[in-house]
Amino acid sequence: MPAQTSDQRRVAQAANGDERAFRELYREHVRPVYWIAHGLLGSAADAEDVTQETFVTAWRKLPGLELQGESLLPWLATICRFQAANRLRQRRRDRSHTTDEPDDAIPSTIDVEEQVITAALAARITAEIGTLNALDREIFRLCATEGYAYQAAAEELGVSHAIVRNRLSRVRTRLRGAVKEASGA
Incomplete structure (x- = not known):
């Protein structure tokens, strides 16, 4: 059986309630997750909130996770994209209650192609770091x-x-x- 990567080991530990292992995962992946969120939202404040929401969701879902691949980053990127989509919907709802004019700068959905490219890019960077x-x-x-x-x-x-x-x-x-x-x- 091949040796586990550090992400695989820490995911298993965190899934069993090891907060130290989760803090290590957080430190390792917080910046890439933040930049994915920032790229989708264009706002530092929203990106910080979505990054935090991503890791809260990850902590909750870790016990049922079967990590595919060596890195946790693609899974975190997916959670981040969903959290960003929720944030964009909330912005639209908030704006519709405060003004009569819609803000065309806020996309109605996150482009699926963009999601695939972002996930592929994160996976490519992770693979390159692994070498x-x-x-x-x-x-x-x-x-x-x-x-x-x-x-x-x-x-x-x-x-x-x-x-x-x-x-x-x-x-x-x-x-x-x-x-x-x-x-x-």
Whole structure:
């Protein structure tokens, strides 16, 4: 039987009520979920709310989850899209009660093609991150996901500031290439 990925292990632990494992999943995936929400809603405040709602829903649904694949991100992205769609419907209802003119800037539905592209892009990024060596994955996790400064990440990992800076630059270039390849650009 193949070894479990860290997401698979933490999902199993969190599904059994381990809050520490869920906090680790949250820290690892909160930024990508936020940016998906922000891209759909165009509002930082709404994106923050939807991100929070996504993780509350995830916590509730984890006990019944059978994780398909190695990463939790595609599942979280799906929850996020549904939460964003709910937020957009709520905006329309709120506006219809406060003004006679509809706001054409708010889409009536989230485009299914956009959902598929977003999920595919998240899966591609996750797959690319999975091919990184252990040090590069940790540098990416600390700096890009958890928001560590280069020096703080360097101290955490026991390497130099220059190593963190250079390796993170290479990882970002690699991820940009994967994103361009996935989007067909």
